[in-house]
Amino acid sequence: MSTANITEAPEIRTRRIPWSEMAPFIALAIILVLGATLNSNFLSSNNLLNVITRSSFIAIIAVGATFIIASGGLDLSVGSMMAFVTGIMILSMNALVPVLGNWAILGGAGVALVVGALCGLFNGLIITVGRIEPFIVTLGTMGIFRAFIIFLSDGGSLPIDRSLRAAYRPVYFGDFMGVPYPVLMTLVVIVFGAFLLYRTKFGRRVTASGSNEDVARFSGVHVGRIRTTTYVIQGVCVGIAAICYVPRLGAATPTTGQLWELQVITAVVIGGTLLRGGKARIWGSVAGALILEVIANVMVLSDLVSEYLVAAVQGAIIIIAMLAHRFTNAR
Amino acid sequence: MIKITTRVRTFMSAATVATVSLVGAAAHAQDAEFTIAVSIPAATHGWTGGVVYHAQRAEKEIEAAFPNIDVIVTTASSATAQVSALEDLSATRDLDALVILPFTSDELTGPVEQVKSNGTFITVVDRGLADPTIHDLYVAGDNIAVGANTAAWLVDKLGGKGEIVVLRGIPTVIDDERIKGFSDVIAESDIKILDVQYANWNQDEAFTLMQDYLARFPNIDAVWANDDDMLLGVLEAIDQAERKDIRFALGGNGMKQVIEMVMAGDERTPISTPYPPSMIASAIYMTASQFAGQAPMRGSFKLAAPLITPENADQFYFADSPF
Structure with a gap:
């Protein structure tokens, strides 16, 4: 009997869920149509590939942020962490070049993942062991990581070794059967993240910790450990994003990753993940990241708005997208 | 005679005072x-x-x-x-x-x-x-001159006609002055400014904006980013698109990397303007x-x-x- 009930319940839900789950994709589709009508160049494969490729950083970081936010946390430090990780990565690659040659890129990539994971672990442990609000902790580390990159670069820029430039460039600009590498990398991260979140015990515990901490604890979930792990996942995602980011401009500067934390959180929330936790939509987060990037692209391609008002229109579109989301949810 | 001696004495004492104060100054100096x-x-x-x-x-x-x-x-x-x-x-x-x-x-x-x-x-x-x-x-x-000198050079090299795009920085007086200096000179020629947008003096945003410009305009004769930091992002975007129509990509400020390019005789970026x-x-x-x-x-x-x-x-x- 009980099994029958359980199988019945999701069926009723699946009939309602698609609308709320589809909302970010519908919003994305509307913006795409809008872009196509405003400028014929919008749909050119070059332009679309550019936009998708450049949204990969925010998308990859947003996958990690989905875990954190779903478990009831928040991370404001991702933008600064990204800059710090790229800085350390570039320094270690440059140091490894004389010994390893082009293999220094792999060495640097390994360093990026480890440093990212450690930064995440640092955030996570202070939050869970120190029992301090994630907002405050990550606001603190946001300043710390930002200061570190400014210190490492003396306020200027930190370029990668010239001999690595040519070998590393294809990681951002190259493609595999027409699909740019950063996009492939993003897909791998999404699929892996979705598997972890929707198909494993860990994933269920993440959302359980976010929807009701006490209930989760009483049912034997080690909430602190789960939350700390989500911060480590976020750190690794930042590391992966850094690996795709460095070959693009070949340098880390004090403005690298500036305000990305807000874009990431916006992408996650547009995507349907609740800011208060308990609900995770990985594909939605990715759609959110794409929406942000496409809006900016459409603004430049169309001549509709004065350059002074671009940010206002972007803000308005985000709010409208969220309102549409709310109404489809209410149905 | 007496008068003279007094004078000498006064002179002497004045000199002593001066020496003392000089010594004093030297002692302070340390x-x-x-x-x-x-x-x-x-x-x-x-x-x-x-x-x-x-x-x-x-x-x-x-x-x-x-x-x-x-x-x-x-x-x-x-x-x-x-x-x-x-x-x-x-x-x-x-x-x-x-x-x-x-x-x-x-x-x-x-x-x-x-x-x-x-x-x-x-x-x-x-x-x-x-x-x-x-x-x-x-x-x-001289921010006006940063814009105006670059524009004058560009007008000369493009022969007074062509189509260009401009990237501007963060909304501030500095940015306004550069843009004004630039557009005033350009306005007197037949060069057409296709578009001007903010990229906040940020390499990443300049890269993104330049990609969008390239997608939107099939022909661009020259680009002016009003800061060399942004120019680096612009160059990366042009290289990726493999566009050959852009004859000049100029910046401003005299950033180290860009001056190195000027020194090396780069054809696309042969000059910069200092705002040191x-x-x-x-x-x-x-x-x-x-x-x-x-x-x-x-x-x-x-x-x-x-x-x-x-x-x-x-x-x-x-x-x-x-x-």
Whole structure:
């Protein structure tokens, strides 16, 4: 009997869920149509590939942020962490070049993942062991990581070794059967993240910790450990994003990753993940990241708005997208 | 005769007084008689990074050259933080001079006036205060000329016609002046500015914006990014698109990497225009000359913005500067 009930319940839900789950994709589709009508160049494969490729950083970081936010946390430090990780990565690659040659890129990539994971672990442990609000902790580390990159670069820029430039460039600009590498990398991260979140015990515990901490604890979930792990996942995602980011401009500067934390959180929330936790939509987060990037692209391609008002229109579109989301949810 | 002796005596005593006071001055000199405070924005992007570097360098050079001068460099991350730093400096020390690169003109005017009321010599750098009677010395680059000289060069090289795109920085007076200087000169030619958008003096945003420009306009003869940091992002986007129509991609500010390109005779970026962060060092030196030597310095000094070409590039190149 009980099994029958359980199988019945999701069926009723699946009939309602698609609308709320589809909302970010519908919003994305509307913006795409809008872009196509405003400028014929919008749909050119070059332009679309550019936009998708450049949204990969925010998308990859947003996958990690989905875990954190779903478990009831928040991370404001991702933008600064990204800059710090790229800085350390570039320094270690440059140091490894004389010994390893082009293999220094792999060495640097390994360093990026480890440093990212450690930064995440640092955030996570202070939050869970120190029992301090994630907002405050990550606001603190946001300043710390930002200061570190400014210190490492003396306020200027930190370029990668010239001999690595040519070998590393294809990681951002190259493609595999027409699909740019950063996009492939993003897909791998999404699929892996979705598997972890929707198909494993860990994933269920993440959302359980976010929807009701006490209930989760009483049912034997080690909430602190789960939350700390989500911060480590976020750190690794930042590391992966850094690996795709460095070959693009070949340098880390004090403005690298500036305000990305807000874009990431916006992408996650547009995507349907609740800011208060308990609900995770990985594909939605990715759609959110794409929406942000496409809006900016459409603004430049169309001549509709004065350059002074671009940010206002972007803000308005985000709010409208969220309102549409709310109404489809209410149905 | 008697009169003469008295005169000699008076002369002698006057000389003694003079010698004593000279010795006094020398004794004072060892524990730094004059304090020059330098207040600048923190290194949050390339150009301010350069300002911090040149200020710290000037501090060391001046303290080594003139032991009686103590230079204190403080950085601030916002206009509010800079006001607090000024309050702290004037409360804890007796300042002989203040060299300040104000974050914003209006917000810093009152606090600097407050410092001046204690008899401090005021040197303002780059951004002027709202009340120009406050400063004793004003040192700045010429933002209008940065735009105008680049535009004049471009008009000449493009033969007075063509289609160009422009990337501008953060909405500020500096940005407005550069854009005005540039567009005024361009307006007199047949060159068409296809579009102008903000990229916030940020390499990443400049890369993205340039990609969008390239997607939108099938033909672009030249690009002007009003800062060399942004130019680096622009060049990366052009290279990726493999577009051959862009004959010139120009920046401004005299960033190290771009001056290296000018030195190497790059065809797409053969020039830059200086808006050098080293102007803070020029200002500190001018201020120090008030106290170290007999070289009074008052007035306004506008550093010119001549084109940086392969011939003079080495004068604008500082190998160990971060910018």
